[in-house]
Amino acid sequence: xxxxxxxxxxxxxxxxxxxxxxxxxxxxxxxxxxxxxxxxxxxxxxxxxxxxxxxxxxxxxxxxxxxxxxxxxxxxxxxxxxxxxxxxxxxxxxxxxxxxxxxxxxxxxxxxxxxxxxxxxxxxxxxxxxxxxxxxxxxxxxxxxxxxxxxxxxxxxxxxxxxxxxxxxxxxxxxxxxxxxxxxxxxxxxxxxxxxxxxxxxxxxxxxxxxxxxxxxxxxxxxxxxxxxxxxxxxxxxxxxxxxxxxxxxxxxxxxxxxxxxxxxxxxxxxxxxxxxxxxxxxxxxxxxxxxxxxxxxxxxxxxxxxxxxxxxxxxxxxxxxxxxxxxxxxxxxxxxxxxxxxxxxxxxxxxxxxxxxxxxxxxxxxxxxxxxxxxxxxxxxxxxxxxxxxx
Numbered sequence: 001x002x003x004x005x006x007x008x009x010x011x012x013x014x015x016x017x018x019x020x021x022x023x024x025x026x027x028x029x030x031x032x033x034x035x036x037x038x039x040x041x042x043x044x045x046x047x048x049x050x051x052x053x054x055x056x057x058x059x060x061x062x063x064x065x066x067x068x069x070x071x072x073x074x075x076x077x078x079x080x081x082x083x084x085x086x087x088x089x090x091x092x093x094x095x096x097x098x099x100x101x102x103x104x105x106x107x108x109x110x111x112x113x114x115x116x117x118x119x120x121x122x123x124x125x126x127x128x129x130x131x132x133x134x135x136x137x138x139x140x141x142x143x144x145x146x147x148x149x150x151x152x153x154x155x156x157x158x159x160x161x162x163x164x165x166x167x168x169x170x171x172x173x174x175x176x177x178x179x180x181x182x183x184x185x186x187x188x189x190x191x192x193x194x195x196x197x198x199x200x201x202x203x204x205x206x207x208x209x210x211x212x213x214x215x216x217x218x219x220x221x222x223x224x225x226x227x228x229x230x231x232x233x234x235x236x237x238x239x240x241x242x243x244x245x246x247x248x249x250x251x252x253x254x255x256x257x258x259x260x261x262x263x264x265x266x267x268x269x270x271x272x273x274x275x276x277x278x279x280x281x282x283x284x285x286x287x288x289x290x291x292x293x294x295x296x297x298x299x300x301x302x303x304x305x306x307x308x309x310x311x312x313x314x315x316x317x318x319x320x321x322x323x324x325x326x327x328x329x330x331x332x333x334x335x336x337x338x339x340x341x342x343x344x345x346x347x348x349x350x351x352x353x354x355x356x357x358x359x360x361x362x363x364x365x366x367x368x369x370x371x372x373x374x375x376x377x378x379x380x381x382x383x384x385x386x387x388x389x390x391x392x
Contacts, residue, residue, distance in 0.1 A: 028129030030064030033095035035206070037061055037135060039194055046190050053150045055139040055158060057187050059194075062128040062136065063104065065095040091125075096206050097133075103212035104133045105359045106195060108188055108231070112222030112246070112320065114158045115184070116140040119221045119320035120244070123348045130352055133211060135191060137184075170285035174249075177223070181249040185230035188218060192237055213237055215359040219351060221320050222246045225263075232257045240358035242351055244319045247293045256300025260358040262307045263297055264347060266314040270294060305384040307354070307367060311346055312376045313338030319347055338376055346374050 037059035047056045097104065107127060111119045116139055118124070124134045140158050142151050162177070163169040192213065199211035217240040220228040225246025232241035233252045242262040247253075271287035278284045301308055311318070321344050353366035366373060367381060 027126050028064070028131070030098055030129050030131060031066050032062055032091040032125055032128045033065035033093070033097065034060060034062050034091040035094045037191070037194060037198070040197065043190055043194050043197075047187075052146070053154045055154055056141065056143060057137045057139055057184075057191065058141040059135045059137050059191055061133055062091060062124050063133040064098045064128060064131050065092050066098055091128075094204075094206075097210055098131075103199075103215075104131060104210055105212050105215035105217070105355070106192075107132050107134045107217040107219065107355060107359075108191060108228075109134060109136045110184065110188075110218070110220035110224030110227040111136075111138060112220075112224050113162060114139070114160070115224070116158060119224075122321045122344060123219075123351055126348045126352060127355065130356070132217075132355065135195070137187070137191065164286040164289075165282045167281035167285055170282060170289075174289070177226070177247075177249045180223075181226045181230045181252070184227045185234050185250075188227070188231040188238075189235045192216065192235065215239060217241065217355050217359055219262075219355075220244065220246060222316065226250070226252065229253075229257050229261070232259055232261070240355060242354055244347065245316055247289065248297060253293070253296055256296075256304045257306070258304045260306065260354075261301070261304065262309060262350065262354045263301070264309045264311070264319065264350070266316055266318060267310060267312050268315055301380075301382045303384065305382045307382075308380045309350055310378045310380075311338065311343055311374075312378065314343050314376075318343040342376070346377055349373070350377070350379075 039056075044056065047054050109118070109120065109124055111117060115137075118136050118138060121136075124136055127134050140155060146154075160176070162173045164173060195211055196213050198207045199209060199213065202208040214237070216235075216237045218228040218231045218238050219242035220226070221244040223246055225243030226249045228241050229243055229246075229248050229252035230250050232238045233255065238259070240260040240262075241257050242264070244264045245266055271291050275283055275287035276291060278287065298308070300306075318338065318340060321340070350366065353364050356362040356364060357367055367379065
């Protein structure tokens with residue numbers, strides 16, 4: 001009996017802590033709704049023509065549905081359910097967006113490699129609760145009629161990990177990463193086309209004349225950040241890009257992103273001279289990638305302008321919130337010296353401030369030099385006309 005009481009206490013405490021992490025109806029003024037984006041046969045043909053095994057993205061829309069009252073916020077909390085040690089926030093399925101004549105800005109989100117699970121749901125909820133329509137893009141959904149063997153091949157291709165163990169495997173990984181970056185950035189264009197079609201002709205009437213495709217942002221975590229950068233380079237509708245600690249690949253790596261760009265980084269040390277000259281081919285290849293990516297990123301920020309946000313006491317895993325919902329891992333668990341909860345709140349705050357500033361013209365001052373909102377956050381800002389970073 002005592003064990004059961006203790007177990008319930010652990011669940012209660014972890015639930016209360018997690019409530020602070022889930023912004024649905026709690027951080028922004030709106031409750032959050034959700035629905036699946038449906039593709040037309042013509043749009044599906046983009047993926048399936050000539051390659052029936054190509055993974056088709058599954059896109060879920062998260063959007064503001066109503067002004068939250070105190071009672072509404074309580075209902076949001078009650079809709080939380082604990083399932084298999086995994087906290088899930090249940091948004092309002094297929095609800096109508098918040099009423100009004102104003103079109104809603106659009107943001108796409110891409111997760112990390114391999115892209116089969118979302119990794120920043122708290123950021124997605126937070127943005128939706130502040131008035132953005134956010135489309136989360138994941139891969140690996142099995143289409144009707146796809147044979148078992150074909151589906152297994154598709155899954156194996158998706159799950160193939162990045163491999164830097166040897167020089168040859170590193171070269172193959174970089175080639176695969178470049179190709180996948182281009183492919184998924186092209187997917188972003190098709191998804192935006194689908195959203196434009198939804199805005200023009202929505203049979204349900206929910207999104208008719210409600211989506212502002214003139215105010216589009218893209219962000220992603222890890223490899224998703226590379227996709228976001230490439231999408232910003234490829235599609236003129238994308239007005240702002242945020243990359244959460246991702247290497248950059250394909251043309252965006254070499255040419256940069258010529259539009260507002262927020263690059264968020266951990267404080268993992270740069271490769272040493274010994275690592276760059278290591279006799280181990282895998283160590284050397286990974287060190288060279290890290291060194292080149294950092295130098296290219298700063299050069300391109302100088303060239304095009306943008307923001308470089310470093311959060312002290314963090315590592316790569318600090319910027320994904322999925323580990324917070326795996327088992328009974330406490331929200332204050334650390335990946336680095338800064339807790340995941342603290343790092344996530346910093347990232348979510350800067351994401352919101354960045355997209356409000358770049359897509360809506362609302363300057364909260366967060367991106368100004370010397371803002372000082374978080375002592376762990378060090379923001380450098382460039383404009384194309386002023387290549388010296390501001391905010392040092």
